[in-house]
Amino acid sequence: MGVRFPSLALTEMQKSSIAYSVERRAYSQNLNAKRYPLNAKIFLSLAFSVYALSFIGCATAPYTLPPKPQFAMPGIYHHVEKGQTLWRISKIYNVDLDEIVRINRIPDATSIEPGQLIFIPSAQKKQYLSGQSAAEDFSWPIKGRVIASFGQTFNDMLNKGINIQRVRSQDVIASRSGKVIFYDTNFGSFGKTIIIDHGEGFSTVYARNSEVFVKTGDYVQRGTVIAKVGSSDRDKNTYLHFEIRKGHIPQNPYFYLPR
Numbered sequence: 550m551g552v553r554f555p556s557l558a559l560t561e562m563q564k565s566s567i568a569y570s571v572e573r574r575a576y577s578q579n580l581n582a583k584r585y586p587l588n589a590k591i592f593l594s595l596a597f598s599v600y601a602l603s604f605i606g607c608a609t610a611p612y613t614l615p616p617k618p619q620f621a622m623p624g625i626y627h628h629v630e631k632g633q634t635l636w637r638i639s640k641i642y643n644v645d646l647d648e649i650v651r652i653n654r655i656p657d658a659t660s661i662e663p664g665q666l667i668f669i670p671s672a673q674k675k676q677y678l679s680g681q682s683a684a685e686d687f688s689w690p691i692k693g694r695v696i697a698s699f700g701q702t703f704n705d706m707l708n709k710g711i712n713i714q715r716v717r718s719q720d721v722i723a724s725r726s727g728k729v730i731f732y733d734t735n736f737g738s739f740g741k742t743i744i745i746d747h748g749e750g751f752s753t754v755y756a757r758n759s760e761v762f763v764k765t766g767d768y769v770q771r772g773t774v775i776a777k778v779g780s781s782d783r784d785k786n787t788y789l790h791f792e793i794r795k796g797h798i799p800q801n802p803y804f805y806l807p808r
Contacts, residue, residue: 622670622671623670623671623673624668624669624670624671624672625668625669625672625673625674626666626667626668626669627641627642627666627667627668627669628664628665628666629661629662629663629664629665629666629667630663631663631808632807632808633661633663633807634661634686634687634804634805634806634807634808635649635650635655635661635667635804635805636686636687636804636805637686638667638669640676640685641675641676642669642672642675642676643672643676644669644670644671644672646804648670649667649668649669649670650804652668652670653667653668655804662808663808685725686725686805686807687724687725687753687793687802687805687806688722688724688725688771688772688806688807689713689724689806689807690713690721690722690723690724690753690755690789690791691713691715691718691719691720691721691722691778691789691791692715692716692717692718693713693714693715693716693788693789694713694714694716695711695712695713695714696712696713696714696788697711697712698711698803699711699799699801699802699803700801704783704784709792709799710754710790710791710792710793710799710802711790711791711792711802711803712788712789712790712791713788713789713791714786714787714788715778715787715788715789719759719777719778719779720774720776720777720778721755721758721774721775721776721777721778721789722771722772722773722774722775723745723753723769723770723771723772723773723775724745724753724771724791724793724806725745725747725751725753725771726747726768726769726770726771727745727746727747727748727752727753727768727769728745728746728766728767728768728769729743729744729745729746729763729764729765729766729767729768729769729775730744730745730746730752730765731743731744731765732744732761732763732764732765735782736756738781738782738783738784739756739757739781739790740756740757740758740779740780740781740782741756741757741758741759741760741761741776741779742754742755742756742757742758743755743756743758743761743763743775743776745769745775750795750796751793751794751795752793752794753791753792753793753794754790754791754792754793754794755775755776755789755790755791756781756789756790756791756792757778757779757780757781757784757787757788757789757790758776758777758778758779758789759776759777759778759779759780760776760777760779761775761776762774762775762776763775763776793805
């Protein structure tokens with residue numbers, strides 16, 4: 550199957566003009582059609598195509614957006630806006646995040662992008678969310694580069710969160726407001742580890758810290774500096790291991806963190 554080019558819709562006058570120009574060009578090249586019939590045919594065919602394109606302009610097929618995916622169930626489509634997360638979208642429509650992920654077949658290793666269409670099953674309209682609800686969103690615990698994603702094998706272990714290598718500051722902040730329910734100075738291979746409970750069954754894990762500024766029982770606001778990123782006895786590289794959990798089940802942080 551070859552590449553299809555758009556057809557050249559030419560008038561008889563245009564065809565005559567092209568044919569005349571091709572004949573003149575063939576003559577100027579001193580091609581002997583009788584002596585070299587194959588060469589002449591090839592030349593005339595190529596010349597006709599090239600000249601036709603130059604006559605009408607460089608015709609290219611117009612770009613069209615891929616068709617909207619169709620689902621045989623009630624629901625509506627949501628146009629993703631800049632900074633929106635799947636978590637925020639699920640709150641807007643009061644639809645379970647896992648159901649949105651399943652219906653739209655969103656891979657674990659990717660995040661949604663602005664302009665993307667997401668199908669929201671069983672939804673009819675958006676819900677009004679107060680300004681306070683924005684404070685319930687999750688934020689990045691540290692500015693840096695993700696060196697290991699959710700579900701990826703890292704250091705021979707299945708990653709149940711994301712590993713973030715700092716870019717500048719070592720400060721680790723609370724991703725969401727909540728109560729510190731766990732702190733251990735040497736939690737297995739993760740070193741100094743903090744767990745914050747956010748209610749609604751959600752908690753966040755911050756591991757591999759060099760310094761910790763909170764203790765069990767403290768209530769912290771989102772954005773509060775709670776530690777400085779460090780390393781562990783097993784891996785001396787400096788990066789933060791971060792998890793979001795619902796109950797005891799690790800969640801894909803990309804679904805909760807803004808881009």
